[in-house]
Amino acid sequence: xxxxxxxxxxxxxxxxxxxxxxxxxxxxxxxxxxxxxxxxxxxxxxxxxxxxxxxxxxxxxxxxxxxxxxxxxxxxxxxxxxxxxxxxxxxxxxxxxxxxxxxxxxxxxxxxxxxxxxxxxxxxxxxxxxxxxxxxxxxxxxxxxxxxxxxxxxxxxxxxxxxxxxxxxxxxxxxxxxxxxxxxxxxxxxxxxxxxxxxxxxxxxxxxxxxxxxxxxxxxxxxxxxxxxxxxxxxxxxxxxxxxxxxxxxxxxxxxxxxxxxxxxxxxxxxx
Numbered sequence: 001x002x003x004x005x006x007x008x009x010x011x012x013x014x015x016x017x018x019x020x021x022x023x024x025x026x027x028x029x030x031x032x033x034x035x036x037x038x039x040x041x042x043x044x045x046x047x048x049x050x051x052x053x054x055x056x057x058x059x060x061x062x063x064x065x066x067x068x069x070x071x072x073x074x075x076x077x078x079x080x081x082x083x084x085x086x087x088x089x090x091x092x093x094x095x096x097x098x099x100x101x102x103x104x105x106x107x108x109x110x111x112x113x114x115x116x117x118x119x120x121x122x123x124x125x126x127x128x129x130x131x132x133x134x135x136x137x138x139x140x141x142x143x144x145x146x147x148x149x150x151x152x153x154x155x156x157x158x159x160x161x162x163x164x165x166x167x168x169x170x171x172x173x174x175x176x177x178x179x180x181x182x183x184x185x186x187x188x189x190x191x192x193x194x195x196x197x198x199x200x201x202x203x204x205x206x207x208x209x210x211x212x213x214x215x216x217x218x219x220x221x222x223x224x225x226x227x228x229x230x231x232x233x234x235x236x237x238x239x240x241x242x243x244x245x246x247x248x249x250x251x252x253x254x255x256x257x258x259x260x261x262x263x264x265x266x267x268x269x270x271x272x
Contacts, residue, residue, distance in 0.1 A: 014208070022150035022151075025201055025224070026148050029199070029217075044077070045260070046253055047175070050252065050264075058266075059169070062086055064089070065081075066090045066092075066167075067081065068092045068094070069093045070122075071144065071145030072095045075117075077143060078113065089114070090113075090116075092116045093115065094118045094120050094122070096119065096122070097119055118130045118132075123148065128157065128158045129161060137166060140173070142173070142174045143173070143175050144175060147176075152237075159242060163267070171265075175253075176232070177229070179227060181229075185215065188217075190216050191205075192208065193205070198216065198222060211228050212228050239265070243267055245267075247265060
């Protein structure tokens, strides 16, 4: 198995049928196992501290924040941010499914936080953002989500729309999951020839982009998600021409401390 940390992302065109198939694999997985998946993901990520530290350098202390958490899951970043930021927060969480406080998937934040939740199928819809979500944001987060968006073109379109939704001094924090460089995850990779068995949909490997994988999940080993390994070179290509500049980059998370590449970016026309 090759290391994907620096390999060139050969840009290929994913046809519509394959794009829909990849999106359906993940939509079905999270539709059926969202609560089970959420139960294993409650603790904050270590790398989030760097995001908040950078945010505090750029925003007035105690000022109000408008935050978009794209791919919010069970809202655990909101809980973390609420503990770290002592001013008002207006939070907008977008995911395939809205977390439920009634079932304990998420916890109500402190009184100074106003939370809005949006269920939106960004994997398949032509528009990445819900139609009734508008405005600009001080912080936009994509934690553990970019690797689920099928095709280079859709990943780039998503980043472009989010970049346009930033305040001039706003910050967008993105994680690039480096799973294909970790032996324990490489052991979970499933050949695409088994896609129908583990994901319920037949996908031809010849129609995929380099870096597209099926990743086994769960102790039983009979479930899998579609994941794309975004290299740093691909990140450079994805953000080319979007008017963004890198504020900070670092590695964090996981037992090895380098499971995620963090890229904190802001509008190039904004003040440093």
